[in-house]
Amino acid sequence: MNFIIEKTFLSENVARLVVEAPLIAQKQHPGQFVIVRTDEKGERIPLTIADADKERGTITLIVQRVGTSSHKISLLNAGSRLLDVSGPLGRPTHIENKGTVLACGGGVGIAPLFPIARAFKEAGNRLIAVLGARTRELLILEGEMAAFADETVVMTDDGSYGKKGVITIGIEEVLRREPVHLAVAIGPAVMMKFVALLTRRYGVPTIASLNTIMVDGTGMCGACRVSVGGKTRFVCIDGPEFDAHEIDYDEMIQRLGTYRAEEKESYDAYLGTLS
Amino acid sequence: MPVDFQDLSADRGQKWREDLRAALAAKERSALPRVKMPELAPAERIKGFREVNSGLNEEMAVREAKRCLDCITPSCVSGCPVGINIPGFIKRIEAGDFLAAARKLKETNALPAVCGRVCPQEVQCESKCVYHKMKKPPVAVGYLERFASDCERSERRAAGAAAPVPGAEAANGSRVAAIGSGPASLTFAGQMARFGFRVTVFEALHELAGVLSYGIPEFRLPKGIVRSEIAYLESIGVVFERNVVVGKTLSMDDLKSQGFQGFFIGSGAGLPKFMHIPGENAIGIYSSNEYLTRVNLMRAYQFPEYDTPIVRGRRVAVIGGGNTAMDSVRTAVRLGAEKAMIVYRRSEEEMPARIEEVHHAKEEGVEFLTLTNPVEYVPDASGRVKQMKVQNMELGAADDSGRRRPVAIAGSEHLIDVDTVVVGVGTDPNPLIPRSIPGLEVSKWGTIVVDEETMGTSLPGVYAGGDIVRGGATVILAMGDGKKAAEALRDFLRREFPAG
Ligand SMILES: Cc1cc2nc3c(=O)[nH]c(=O)nc-3n(C[C@H](O)[C@H](O)[C@H](O)COP(=O)(O)OP(=O)(O)OC[C@H]3O[C@@H](n4cnc5c(N)ncnc54)[C@H](O)[C@@H]3O)c2cc1C
Ligand SMILES: Cc1cc2nc3c(=O)[nH]c(=O)nc-3n(C[C@H](O)[C@H](O)[C@H](O)COP(=O)(O)OP(=O)(O)OC[C@H]3O[C@@H](n4cnc5c(N)ncnc54)[C@H](O)[C@@H]3O)c2cc1C
Ligand code: SF4
Ligand code: SF4
Ligand code: FES
Numbered sequence: 036m037n038f039i040i041e042k043t044f045l046s047e048n049v050a051r052l053v054v055e056a057p058l059i060a061q062k063q064h065p066g067q068f069v070i071v072r073t074d075e076k077g078e079r080i081p082l083t084i085a086d087a088d089k090e091r092g093t094i095t096l097i098v099q100r101v102g103t104s105s106h107k108i109s110l111l112n113a114g115s116r117l118l119d120v121s122g123p124l125g126r127p128t129h130i131e132n133k134g135t136v137l138a139c140g141g142g143v144g145i146a147p148l149f150p151i152a153r154a155f156k157e158a159g160n161r162l163i164a165v166l167g168a169r170t171r172e173l174l175i176l177e178g179e180m181a182a183f184a185d186e187t188v189v190m191t192d193d194g195s196y197g198k199k200g201v202i203t204i205g206i207e208e209v210l211r212r213e214p215v216h217l218a219v220a221i222g223p224a225v226m227m228k229f230v231a232l233l234t235r236r237y238g239v240p241t242i243a244s245l246n247t248i249m250v251d252g253t254g255m256c257g258a259c260r261v262s263v264g265g266k267t268r269f270v271c272i273d274g275p276e277f278d279a280h281e282i283d284y285d286e287m288i289q290r291l292g293t294y295r296a297e298e299k300e301s302y303d304a305y306l307g308t309l310s
Numbered sequence: 311m312p313v314d315f316q317d318l319s320a321d322r323g324q325k326w327r328e329d330l331r332a333a334l335a336a337k338e339r340s341a342l343p344r345v346k347m348p349e350l351a352p353a354e355r356i357k358g359f360r361e362v363n364s365g366l367n368e369e370m371a372v373r374e375a376k377r378c379l380d381c382i383t384p385s386c387v388s389g390c391p392v393g394i395n396i397p398g399f400i401k402r403i404e405a406g407d408f409l410a411a412a413r414k415l416k417e418t419n420a421l422p423a424v425c426g427r428v429c430p431q432e433v434q435c436e437s438k439c440v441y442h443k444m445k446k447p448p449v450a451v452g453y454l455e456r457f458a459s460d461c462e463r464s465e466r467r468a469a470g471a472a473a474p475v476p477g478a479e480a481a482n483g484s485r486v487a488a489i490g491s492g493p494a495s496l497t498f499a500g501q502m503a504r505f506g507f508r509v510t511v512f513e514a515l516h517e518l519a520g521v522l523s524y525g526i527p528e529f530r531l532p533k534g535i536v537r538s539e540i541a542y543l544e545s546i547g548v549v550f551e552r553n554v555v556v557g558k559t560l561s562m563d564d565l566k567s568q569g570f571q572g573f574f575i576g577s578g579a580g581l582p583k584f585m586h587i588p589g590e591n592a593i594g595i596y597s598s599n600e601y602l603t604r605v606n607l608m609r610a611y612q613f614p615e616y617d618t619p620i621v622r623g624r625r626v627a628v629i630g631g632g633n634t635a636m637d638s639v640r641t642a643v644r645l646g647a648e649k650a651m652i653v654y655r656r657s658e659e660e661m662p663a664r665i666e667e668v669h670h671a672k673e674e675g676v677e678f679l680t681l682t683n684p685v686e687y688v689p690d691a692s693g694r695v696k697q698m699k700v701q702n703m704e705l706g707a708a709d710d711s712g713r714r715r716p717v718a719i720a721g722s723e724h725l726i727d728v729d730t731v732v733v734g735v736g737t738d739p740n741p742l743i744p745r746s747i748p749g750l751e752v753s754k755w756g757t758i759v760v761d762e763e764t765m766g767t768s769l770p771g772v773y774a775g776g777d778i779v780r781g782g783a784t785v786i787l788a789m790g791d792g793k794k795a796a797e798a799l800r801d802f803l804r805r806e807f808p809a810g
Contacts, residue, residue: 058559072516078608078617079516103617119516121553250608250618253514253555254740255524255580256600260591267584267591272742286591289693293593297619304614 037117040093045175048100049143050109051085057092059084059122065150066128066244066276069094070252072119073107080104081249081271083147084123097146097175102298103305124252125275128242132159134216137209137239138184139230141167141202141222145176147244148221155219156183163209164188167202167226171195202226203233210237217241220279224291228284235280243279245270247287248294261287318387321398322380330401336379344447345374352673356643359528359611362670363427368408371457375404378449381440386451389438391790394418396435400454412462415455420500421493421789423463423535424522426456429786430664463538478546479506484803486572487512487565489556489743492520493785494576494776496539497792499548505800509548510570514555517607520578522785524607525599527637529644530667533606557746562772571807572771572799575758576792579777581738585629589687590733592695594621598634598734605641623730625649627698629684630734631661632782636671638732643674647730650676655683655703655716681705681716685723687731697725739778747772757781764798765791771806773799 041053059069068083086095100106111117128151136155140148145166156162164184168174169192181187189197190205198205202222209215210233218241220230227243234241247259247270254272261270262283268274321327348364349355355362366374378400386396395414402411415422429435431452439448484507488495491513499509517523519536544550554560562573582597584590601620604610608618626642628635631654642650652671654661657680661668672678681703688697702722705714739756751759751768758767758774765773775791777783 058554062559076609076616119553121514121516121555121559123558124555250600250603251515253580254742255582256603257582257584257597258600260584262591267586286693290591290593292692293621294619297613301614301617301619 037120039111039113039115039117040091042112044109045097046172048109049146049173049175050098050100052096052098052108052111053088053093054096054117054120055092056094056120056122059120060087060089060092060094063087063094063123064127065130065154066147067123067125068147068252068275069096069120069122070124070249071096071108071117073104073111074118077107077118078104079119079250079252080108081124081246081252082108083244085146085149087150097143099143103301106302106305121252124271126273128154128219128276130154130158135161135163135214137206137215137218138162138164138180139167139202139206139218139220139222140164140180141220141226142169142173143175144222144226144244144246145174145180148219149176149179151219151221151244152180153183155217156185160216161185163215165190165202165205165209166197167191167205167222168196169193201229203229206230207233210234210239215239218279219244224284224288227279227282228288231279231282231284241279242276243282244275245277245282245287246275246291248291261290315383318384318395318398319382321395322382326405327380327401330405331380334376339377339379340441340444340446342373342377344377345370345450345453347450347453349670352675355529356674359644361532362529365460366453366457371403371408371454372406374450374454375400377441378404379440385438385440386435386449387438389435391434391784391786392418392793394435394455396451399458400449400451403454403458408458408461409465411454411458415458419455419786419789420497420793421539421785422455423459423539424493424531425786425789426452426454426459427531427535428526428664430784432665434786463535466542467538478504481508482506483508484572484807485510485568485570486574486799486803487570488574488576490514490520490575490577490776490778491518491550492576492578492776492788493522494578494778494788494792495520495574496543497789498574498576498773498775498796499792500543500546501793501796502800503543503546503548505796507572507800507803510551511548512551512554512556512560514553515607516552518550518552520576524603525634525637527602527606527641529640530637555742557742562747572803573773574792574795574799575743575767575772575774575778576776576788577740577743577778579737579757579780579782580740581756582733583736583738584733585684585735587684587686589689589695592687592689593693594623594695594729595687595731595733596621598628598630598638598732599737601638601732602634602641605645611645620645621730623647623728625651625728626730626732627651627653627679627684627726627728628732628734629653630736631656631658631663631680632734632736633663633667634736635732635734636663636667638734639676640667640671640674642730642732643676650674651679651726652676653679653682653684653698653700655681656713657681657705660713679726683716683718684731688725695728695731698728698731699723699725737777737782739781743778755781763794765795766798766802771799771802
């Protein structure tokens with residue numbers, strides 16, 4: 036179980052793994068995630084199901100190296116296995132024909148955005164993708180998105196590819212140009228915060244998929260809690276998607292920093308074992 | 311649980327029991343002092359997670375067993391939710407046949423090594439012991455239960471063999487599923503396996519046994535004991551599937567199409583309650599579930615050897631007065647807190663925690679701020695909690711539960727410095743299962759509605775028990791439910807599928 040069938044790197048720090056998980060492949064819908072543990076001493080970390088193949092019984096995970104656990108996963112190769120994979124968790128995205136849907140993905144957030152965008156397209160929407168990355172090397176899944184999107188706009192912070200500037204610039208161009216009925220934003224918390232501010236100005240309903248710290252992923256611990264519309268919600272069972280205009284991003288960003296010192300200690304120690 | 315006094319008296323009437331009773335006069339028995347549980351010294355035990363109670367030795371156990379008067383109508387038994395033959399197992403200890411004592415326990419209790427350690431005996435079996443009438447401390451039923459089952463376990467380990475299955479029936483090929491792997495499901499599974507059914511237990515987490523694994527800490531319930539009980543269940547044919555979230559990974563319909571004919575839901579009351587007061591989402595504020603899960607299940611106390619971190623607070627406040635709160639505060643002490651506090655809105659008398667845990671917590675230097683209730687948390691600029699605002703309380707008139715209701719004293723607000731807070735004010739039933747099974751009747755509290763006699767839910771062939779039915783309760787009540795449900799499901803399946 037949980038064998039890795041394929042492993043490739045999409046960019047220097049982003050790995051793509053195809054994992055044998057037949058039950059999860061059968062059941063998953065866009066917007067859902069799994070909790071993964073690499074080894075006996077490992078953490079439980081959430082990763083979005085970026086794609087699934089029911090026939091082959093596999094799911095695709097796309098993971099960006101940011102610390103110990105993600106680095107460990109990125110180093111696993113075809114033939115080895117993940118110790119634990121549990122899911123599909125979270126509520127699926129509510130897919131319907133809205134008209135025009137704007138899919139906004141930043142960094143590794145493009146991975147979870149991909150199946151959602153594709154599902155909106157398949158439901159008959161006009162789909163415009165706006166993808167942002169710091170620099171050309173960090174941009175992932177552009178070709179895959181462009182394959183079904185009606186239009187794909189790429190923004191890089193340094194202008195090394197696509198248009199130069201932050202993602203909101205590309206988004207605003209679309210919003211000024213044509214009516215948009217729904218926006219979906221997935222990426223770093225700050226990015227989602229600014230996308231939400233922008234789409235609110237244009238009166239476009241927006242959903243954001245949150246990547247809070249998690250432990251169990253089943254509603255048991257409350258590690259993943261966020262404030263949405265002034266109420267505490269659990270991202271793992273009430274989300275991961277919420278009304279982007281109601282989320283308290285500042286609180287969420289602070290909570291993501293809970294273990295900064297410990298994460299660094301752990302990562303330094305781990306990198307030490309690699310060299 | 312109705313007690314079968316006929317069974318008890320047949321057991322009591324055996325020749326060896328008569329001889330044993332004759333060997334020592336009741337007067338001499340009742341003159342013996344109650345045994346004291348040997349334990350690690352506080353200064354020693356707070357350095358780590360070793361079990362605090364070290365267990366009775368043989369000599370102590372036999373001496374304590376002598377105190378039991380082997381009553382004709384043993385009132386203690388009616389205090390035990392599963393009706394264990396208490397004098398029956400205790401007299402076997404007195405006779406020196408510890409393994410027979412353990413077998414006696416296993417007839418009614420699948421997890422005696424767990425119950426002997428965590429049952430609130432002072433309000434159950436021991437509260438009904440005849441010694442209270444003599445104004446003397448009751449027989450130490452819990453300590454003896456633990457002793458006998460520990461003997462049996464080390465014997466089993468030494469022999470490397472599976473224990474015999476008491477009262478096993480021939481395999482009948484019918485498949486049943488238990489959802490969740492807490493004490494309710496484990497008991498159900500053991501019982502069904504004995505009845506000859508093929509049982510599979512589905513657990514959402516990567517580790518089995520529910521609260522026994524992720525909640526109750528090592529220093530109260532060593533995980534090796536839980537693992538050995540699981541190994542025993544595996545040896546009698548129970549299959550365990552980890553990382554399966556029923557309702558997500560597999561639905562009830564999937565299980566039916568896989569051939570399962572009967573179901574038991576033991577998914578627990580895992581949803582943590584918060585108080586919804588300002589600042590509660592500040593960094594450093596945990597639910598007790600998260601705090602204990604990080605430490606027990608994920609071993610954050612061994613960070614960075616293990617990857618899961620935890621905030622090791624210097625000034626830790628734990629809100630609540632139950633077992634969960636005591637476990638959390640004693641965990642904080644072991645993680646190096648300089649000041650560890652229990653903040654509870656009623657007085658110590660109303661605390662639902664076991665008396666032994668309160669006592670141990672005090673020995674370990676925990677401060678008790680009773681009649682105190684938090685109203686707000688104050689974070690620093692980076693969002694970390696730095697202070698909590700509390701109110702003093704006084705006890706007013708009794709509420710529905712018969713406990714006196716705490717009422718805030720106006721103008722009593724004051725600030726306490728803290729860097730970590732653990733909110734242990736209870737849990738709600740996990741909504742995942744009820745949400746995912748259409749037609750399952752659920753109460754307004756989110757618990758699954760059952761027929762108390764059979765533990766049957768509103769759906770035929772689907773039974774439920776433990777905390778998902780009761781809200782937060784106890785290990786032994788969960789086990790009692792599992793057992794009742796197993797008997798009812800067996801009868802149901804025999805009726806529905808007579809050929810099987
Ligand atoms: C529902 C959900 C879906 C997710 N899907 C994906 C995915 O498909 N691919 C992917 O690469 N990541 C995904 N994440 C984020 C991923 O879980 C974290 O990056 C991972 O847990 C980090 O673990 P680590 O030990 O490698 O790094 P850590 O040492 O824990 O963290 C290193 C750095 O990353 C930051 N960080 C920690 N946790 C998160 C987080 N949850 N989100 C963002 N930054 C974080 C920390 O603040 C720190 O600066 C998802 C998160 C959630 C909640
Ligand atoms: C910290 C703490 C200390 C306690 N101390 C004591 C004590 O000293 N004495 C005492 O008698 N009682 C104590 N209790 C209470 C006691 O532990 C519980 O009453 C008991 O464990 C309930 O058992 P259960 O079988 O109903 O469920 P649980 O033990 O809660 O187990 C439920 C299991 O089901 C799993 N699950 C949930 N949903 C799903 C799903 N959809 N699919 C698959 N699996 C699922 C969960 O992951 C969990 O493992 C304590 C509780 C806590 C939290
Ligand atoms: S199971 Fe619990 S209540 Fe029953 S005899 Fe044992 S310790 Fe007492
Ligand atoms: S009531 Fe007390 S003395 Fe009597 S049988 Fe029970 S434990 Fe023994
Ligand atoms: S991750 Fe534990 S409740 Fe959401």
